[in-house]
Amino acid sequence: MKTLSAIMKISATHSASEGPAKASSGSVQSLARGMAILEMVAKAPDGLSLQEIADALGVATATAFNLTATLLEANAGAGSPSAGAWLEKTPRPVRYKLGPRLRQLAEIHRSTGGAGSGPTHAQCRAAMQALRTALPGANALLCQAVGAELIALMRIEGPMQDVIQEPRSPVRVPYSTATSLCYLAFADNDDRIDFQTRYSFSLYGAGLWGSEENLDRFLIEARQRGYACPETLGAPLRAAAPIYNRDGTLWGCIGASTTSKGMALPDAPSATPAATRARIIEACLRVAAELTDRR
Template identity: 25%
Template sequence: MFKPVQSLQRGMILIETISARREGINLKDLAHAIDCSSAATYHLVQTLVDGGFVKRLESPARYVLGDKLLNLMSNENKDRYYNIVHEEMLRLQKQLPGSSLFYSEYIGNHVTVRSAIHENNPTQIQRPNNYILPPYLSAGSVVHLAYWSSEISDEYQQIYPFHMYGHVLWDDWETFETILAKTRKEGCILVPEKKPLNLKLGLPILGKDNALMAALTIQWNQSERKGLREKIRTLKQTAQASGKRITERLEGK
């Protein structure tokens, strides 16, 4: 017959109790939580401290979650985040047949594609080998610039000066700033292409408090001009709905 290990049960209760008190909890309250003496509780919690699962703070003495548990929680949150994004990418591809999608993050001063769905393999999430998006020219890089803080934007421009990389598509910085403002207002940006039938839209992925997490680029090439205006409307509405859905799912709604 199965018999629970009492010390392990108490250890789990300690972790649950500590996690519920972000400001920390003292030894006396922990002992009360597991209905145990302070001396026995000290040995249990110190074992968790030695393992890196709990951290002891001073002035006053109290216990909070340690780095190991925080890292585990962070990894779980990251997995959940990527699952949500990839599910929505697959959904978008079904809604926009023939499209390709590129998910990008700001990594090491570059806007880098981390995952993609290509039109010739629409059910497969692919992970490119850190493909860097062209600064100012790609829909994804425009989205990042639109939502970045001035500090990050300045840092990016030092590496990729606008007069060297951006003037090819945008006449001057004032014009580009207008595009950035429009991107924030509409929640997406349709970047002009040399071939009008090549539709390329950038969509921000926003988390809590509308903080930028990443960007999606949707490339949806058309074969004829007939119905192009309606296709553009469909692309924008579908992308905006997807962006809203991602944010709501990340917030647990």
């Protein structure tokens, strides 16, 4: 295995052979590569290895090492090390993932009235805490609509009420979860078509709904109600409500459900399914309204 100094030496030689950092168009090559790394890593839930990054960029491993090393450093220009880094690295196996700095910039952008106008990370965590208080023992999921994809941002699992997980991964169970059905009901038409193209109904939904007409009927009713509440015999009680951006477009969905062990919540074990369902719907609608940006 090469030492760090050897890698740096190889990198310097390779960089010289690659020519100047500035391309003829005036763009800075190393900056463009760094931005490409961030974009690639953002699209990889499990992160990327150094070799995968090098292969994707078409550069030597040593060059990729130098680029990632720069992105791993705390952003000194932000004034303090606590500003965070652009990338973070996991040990054994070594994988590169997005660091906190990019998320912090996005939150600053939102808080100052920037585009997107969705809730901040802190507001999302507060909303999950509010849902946990309203529905103790329930499962909860907060998802963001990113184009034709639904990303699970935060999750609470019934037995682990003290932990707010942040999976930040695509929802891979279309047509069945309350949040995915909420997305299908309230996303704009182009995103909905793209989503259904990616997750074909015949493969993922036919066994649950029988026909596309049945699904469409449910989605129409969900839009009329303002929330999605699939009622499947024997399944946990569940519901989800849409969260909107300032411009009225869909930002995401927040949902909750009873656990697979029962049709009631632990603090009201004798409540009827109808009463528990109404309680879940009310809590989701209230928290979704709080997250919807109306500034």
